Amino acid sequence: MRSRETLLIRWSTYAAALTIGAALWQLAAAHTNPAFLSSFTTTAARVVEYTMSGVLTDALASSLALFFTGFFFAIVFGVGIGLLLARVRLLRVALESYIMVLYATPMVALIPFILSMMGFGFVPKAVVVFLFAIFPILYNTVEGARSIKPELIEVARSFRSSEWAIWRDVLVPYTLPYALTGIRQGVGRGLVGMVAAEFFLSASGIGQLIMKSGQDFDIPGLYGAIIVITILGVVLISLGRALENRFAAWRGLER
């Protein structure tokens, strides 16, 4: 049923949903103490003002630099270690249960340790993003590693494949779709890490914008900044999902 809907109808329902939402917000704000809820129009005006004055661009640039630094290393180490565990069974057996434990551990709990040991520069904040994002990537890559049938590597071996060929033709194609699922999950967690680092280590970027508005009781600024981070989250997670779907078909090969 859904597939028959045209793009036009889909976008117009989105537009209608947004219009109704904005109208309800405006209505609710008119009946609420402005210390708790600013109206849609003042909030929108504030977002426009932030955009024009460059405050928003600076904050986003700073936050994204932090996010991508931590996330880059999370991908490199997560996928790298995951692939290594795919190849070396002993390492996988030895480490996978510990990886599972770290995957389920709320990494926020480590922020006070990082603050106390590393201070509050750029590096410790990137470490927070890294720690939040790496375990879903690693965990899913290892899951992919487990899905490789040992026979595949045996066959490759018996045809005298080089180590490089085994990696290129077996390990990477089989684990990549899982790694991308991990990367998609890691985007969400990494964003939480980014804001947590900006809140609890040293104020910067979009986190600082949110914090400062809250402290100054600048309600339109607070709602505006939260809307901006929500849009940022939606954009980054959609990117992750698009990447995941692009390679998801590869998973079908194994079944």
Add this chain to the structure above:
Amino acid sequence: MSAPGIALEAKAGNGLRATVTSDGAIRVAAGVVILLVWEILVRIAAPPYVARPSRIIMVFPDVITSGPFWQAAGATLAAVFEGLAIAFVAGTVVGVAVGRLRLADRLLQLYISGLFAMPMVAILPLVSLWFGYTSAGRLATVVFAAFFSIVVNVADGARAVPPEFIEVSRSFRGSAWTRLIDVILPSSVPYLLAGLRLAAGRALIGAVVAEFFMSIEGLGFFILFQTRTFHHNEAFVAVALLAGAGVLFEFALRQSTARFLPWYRRGERGG
């Protein structure tokens, strides 16, 4: 229905017993190596207050026999459970509505996926504004953190109910209510469990960040306070407890999926 699943598992277990024991030995050995590396690295390269295994074991009895630690643990875990319960009920209702009613889906989809994608830490200043620096603020954060993952998953589940089931129910003149209780909800259970698994992890994070931000009694605040006074080993016991809670949730929900819905897991793995 679960009997064949158990039989299969038992059969597999017998054949693999030898490898299972040696795998267990490898795991234990790896754990020892990890602890040793940690201990040695900290002794060589880190300041003396940094947590290391030998010290953590030394302070462990003191911490777990202290009243404040258990009060903190109780406060945090109670908030997590309460928040999860609220999010579970509300999330299921909204999720089914979004999954089955086209109008609800069209109006809410955008907001639900937006709030699901939003890093939940960002609402802390707003929550503290609304609820003050109180445990109600923590509960609100936990509910917010958990709610949307349940909604998103239940909606997927309700959407994925095979149309034949609905048709059969219709042709036997089942009421809309029976259809909901006997068809839609049961077939959404695997999705619900998946959502709950995600929600439990997020709820723990929500509780801890709320305690950091609002300085409310709980494990998060315990960790913050102990590290600020350079009692890293004591703080680490609380981290271990949080990790234990995370693992327990993950394990319990996975086991219940495997126990009560064995077909789901097999389907997921592609046999």
